[in-house]
Amino acid sequence: MSPIQDIVAFAVRTYLEHYSTSEQSTLLATDTSLATEPAKDSMVDVLKNLQSLVNEEMTKQSTDLKRRRNREHSRIYQLPQEVFVEIMLAATSFALNITDAFTLMRVSKYWFDTVAQCPHIWSRLNVVTRPQPGVMTMMRTLRGPVEVQCDEEPEFVLDGSLADLFTLDPTRLRALVWKWSSRTEELHSFFRERNSNIVDLAVDRLATFSSQRRFDLSTEGLCLRHLDLRRVTLPWTSPRLSQLQTLSIEDLQYEEPSIHDLYLILSSSPALRRIRIQHFGDANQEQHDASRAITQPLFLPELRSLRLDWVPSIIINTLVPLIRSPSCQYLEVRPQSREPVEPLEPSKRLEPSDAILDLLISSINGQSTLDIMVEEKQGYLSVFLISSRSLRRRGTWGDWDDPETGISIKLFTSTVESLRNLFEGLTSRLHAARWKPEALDLSFYLSEDTLDTETVTALLSNFALTFPTITRLDLSLPSSSNYCYALRLLEDGIPDLTSLIMHRTHAGSRKEWANGIKAFLERRYPPRPQGDPSVRQTVSRLAKIYVPMEMGECLRQEWPATSLSMGDVLSNIEAIL
Numbered sequence: 001m002s003p004i005q006d007i008v009a010f011a012v013r014t015y016l017e018h019y020s021t022s023e024q025s026t027l028l029a030t031d032t033s034l035a036t037e038p039a040k041d042s043m044v045d046v047l048k049n050l051q052s053l054v055n056e057e058m059t060k061q062s063t064d065l066k067r068r069r070n071r072e073h074s075r076i077y078q079l080p081q082e083v084f085v086e087i088m089l090a091a092t093s094f095a096l097n098i099t100d101a102f103t104l105m106r107v108s109k110y111w112f113d114t115v116a117q118c119p120h121i122w123s124r125l126n127v128v129t130r131p132q133p134g135v136m137t138m139m140r141t142l143r144g145p146v147e148v149q150c151d152e153e154p155e156f157v158l159d160g161s162l163a164d165l166f167t168l169d170p171t172r173l174r175a176l177v178w179k180w181s182s183r184t185e186e187l188h189s190f191f192r193e194r195n196s197n198i199v200d201l202a203v204d205r206l207a208t209f210s211s212q213r214r215f216d217l218s219t220e221g222l223c224l225r226h227l228d229l230r231r232v233t234l235p236w237t238s239p240r241l242s243q244l245q246t247l248s249i250e251d252l253q254y255e256e257p258s259i260h261d262l263y264l265i266l267s268s269s270p271a272l273r274r275i276r277i278q279h280f281g282d283a284n285q286e287q288h289d290a291s292r293a294i295t296q297p298l299f300l301p302e303l304r305s306l307r308l309d310w311v312p313s314i315i316i317n318t319l320v321p322l323i324r325s326p327s328c329q330y331l332e333v334r335p336q337s338r339e340p341v342e343p344l345e346p347s348k349r350l351e352p353s354d355a356i357l358d359l360l361i362s363s364i365n366g367q368s369t370l371d372i373m374v375e376e377k378q379g380y381l382s383v384f385l386i387s388s389r390s391l392r393r394r395g396t397w398g399d400w401d402d403p404e405t406g407i408s409i410k411l412f413t414s415t416v417e418s419l420r421n422l423f424e425g426l427t428s429r430l431h432a433a434r435w436k437p438e439a440l441d442l443s444f445y446l447s448e449d450t451l452d453t454e455t456v457t458a459l460l461s462n463f464a465l466t467f468p469t470i471t472r473l474d475l476s477l478p479s480s481s482n483y484c485y486a487l488r489l490l491e492d493g494i495p496d497l498t499s500l501i502m503h504r505t506h507a508g509s510r511k512e513w514a515n516g517i518k519a520f521l522e523r524r525y526p527p528r529p530q531g532d533p534s535v536r537q538t539v540s541r542l543a544k545i546y547v548p549m550e551m552g553e554c555l556r557q558e559w560p561a562t563s564l565s566m567g568d569v570l571s572n573i574e575a576i577l
Contacts, residue, residue, distance in 0.1 A: 201226070312337075
């Protein structure tokens with residue numbers, strides 16, 4: 001026992017020896033042993049010590065009883081700690097900092113124990129925020145991997161933080177998330193000899209920092225799991241660049257990986273979930289070499305996201321057709337040039353390969369909306385396919401679980417015939433996959449009237465007619481004659497259509513367009529014979545039709561003979577003009 005506990009125990013024992021019964025306790029006023037002042041003072045001290053002991057014991061018993069009550073009756077205490085940790089991290093957007101952790105630890109002993117035993121909280125060491133002694137103590141006490149973070153410019157030199165890093169077992173250094181600049185250059189020196197156990201690496205070199213561009217990856221060590229590089233290069237033939245789950249490289253501009261380097265990395269990483277390659281130069285991309293032919297497929301069954309943005313066409317035309325993935329949920333392909341996407345087979349040079357179409361179908365099939373835009377500009381014909389336009393993007397640097405889904409792709413075709421082949425391939429494969437879209441946005445833009453506009457209009461309309469589940473159709477066509485033609489094709493199809501949107505056209509006759517809309521409404525929704533309620537309409541009633549204001553005025557002046565009520569259906573939306 002401590003000295004104070006010894007004193008209290010002696011005082012209690014002394015008191016109980018003299019006054020162990022209720023009768024004896026009344027003798028304090030008459031006890032001759034308390035005749036002197038020092039004796040009275042001594043007994044006062046004894047009683048005070050006894051009171052302190054009783055209060056301490058009452059507090060302890062009360063605290064223990066509250067904890068028992070919480071454990072046995074509070075729902076939060078019935079949750080397993082691992083579930084409680086997931087809730088806590090989700091409530092803080094997976095960005096729980098040390099200050100938050102200390103705050104949570106003050107709530108209760110259960111919260112204290114849970115936070116103190118959570119490796120996820122104490123495994124991230126941000127060298128920019130001057131690690132506190134308590135934090136370092138927790139990191140040394142809890143074993144397991146450590147992630148070193150340096151995600152902003154520090155306001156001080158990193159000597160103290162590096163000293164803390166030296167105290168950790170280097171085999172625990174598993175992740176580095178680093179914004180590389182002149183003020184954080186010391187980290188490169190530190191990790192030059194200590195990256196053998198790094199499996200998650202995210203390095204973003206500031207554009208203004210030009211003294212170093214290469215991260216010295218150890219030749220021996222664990223295979224990387226997640227790799228995210230911006231303006232930083234690696235030895236691309238390293239055996240550690242296999243078994244990847246994330247490959248993200250952007251804006252290297254120095255020692256870019258060749259096509260063969262990329263192929264070897266992809267072929268040795270069957271568990272890849274996300275590929276993102278952006279803003280490549282094309283000076284170092286070699287052409288096909290017969291002695292190093294790349295023909296074997298890349299089987300990536302777990303691939304969820306593929307983004308190739310502003311990369312040389314040779315990368316897209318060589319690698320993308322080889323990828324086999326039935327689970328791709330996000331696809332973005334945008335080449336630097338306007339060359340057509342080429343297949344493997346020389347006999348089909350003008351249409352996308354079956355493998356590319358497979359990727360498109362895999363990405364589209366999980367979406368309920370799709371935007372298709374055909375554009376002819378300066379002699380080039382392009383097709384945009386976009387879904388999940390309203391997708392809220394998160395910052396993805398160092399974020400290994402990017403939740404993007406959908407498709408954003410730009411395909412360049414050389415002729416209307418290749419465009420027809422693309423639509424036929426999309427239509428047949430999506431129909432076979434039993435795709436059930438709810439909304440389609442179909443657009444067609446021209447810079448010069450050199451294209452067969454009626455053919456393109458028919459392709460767009462026939463695509464919509466293939467999917468009867470559509471309830472909203474959004475059309476943006478180049479002329480009134482295109483609208484009239486499209487409406488004639490659509491009048492007997494899309495049975496569940498309840499909303500039709502038509503944007504302003506800059507060519508053709510306003511009267512022609514108005515007559516086309518009237519004819520569409522009269523043929524699709526003819527008046528019901530009076531007194532014959534048994535006549536059933538074969539298509540859903542049109543709830544809303546959105547047209548430019550001048551078309552709305554024309555329809556109000558002369559509403560067609562139809563079963564639809566003008567007041568219920570017609571709307572003018574300035575936002576679509």
